[in-house]
Amino acid sequence: MLTKKLENEIVDQINFEIYSAHIYLAIANYCADLGYSGFESWFMVQYEEELFHAKKFMKFVNEKGGRVIITGFENPVNEYDSLLHCFETALEHEQMVTSRIYNLMDIAIEEREHATRSFLNWFVDEQVEEEDATRSIIDKIKLVKESGLYLLDQELATRVFTAPPL
Numbered sequence: 242m243l244t245k246k247l248e249n250e251i252v253d254q255i256n257f258e259i260y261s262a263h264i265y266l267a268i269a270n271y272c273a274d275l276g277y278s279g280f281e282s283w284f285m286v287q288y289e290e291e292l293f294h295a296k297k298f299m300k301f302v303n304e305k306g307g308r309v310i311i312t313g314f315e316n317p318v319n320e321y322d323s324l325l326h327c328f329e330t331a332l333e334h335e336q337m338v339t340s341r342i343y344n345l346m347d348i349a350i351e352e353r354e355h356a357t358r359s360f361l362n363w364f365v366d367e368q369v370e371e372e373d374a375t376r377s378i379i380d381k382i383k384l385v386k387e388s389g390l391y392l393l394d395q396e397l398a399t400r401v402f403t404a405p406p407l
């Protein structure tokens with residue numbers, strides 16, 4: 242059995258994972274609108290991952306005899322300034338998720354809920370990967386910025402003026 246406090250906090254996290262999924266879904270559609278199908282698909286994978294996290298937590302609460310209540314969610318941000326802004330938002334969000342997971346772990350330790358501690362370890366490790374993946378794309382976007390402009394410059398250089406018949 243989970244203590245009521247731990248159950249409430251985990252249920253809150255389930256809803257937060259679904260909210261996270263909505264954020265990534267909004268970002269995926271922003272990328273789709275710009276015509277970046279690769280970035281769109283990356284964020285759709287992220288969306289699926291967040292739903293998977295929610296399902297994993299749900300299964301655990303149900304197995305422990307708790308009750309999962311699904312709430313409404315805040316609207317995600319749909320407008321971004323750039324692809325870099327999308328990933329900076331994602332990183333900030335993942336850092337917040339990490340601190341929420343740590344908070345859950347603190348409560349599990351306090352309450353000597355060893356099964357929950359063991360379960361949460363997966364999320365602790367997962368967050369290291371989530372933050373690292375997002376941070377490395379931010380680095381790459383910054384790195385390719387210059388070379389990306391170079392590629393675009395080459396593409397634009399191929400444009401020629403073909404005089405239409407007078």
Ligand SMILES: [Fe+2]
Pocket residue numbers: 258261290291294338
């Ligand atoms: Fe997550």
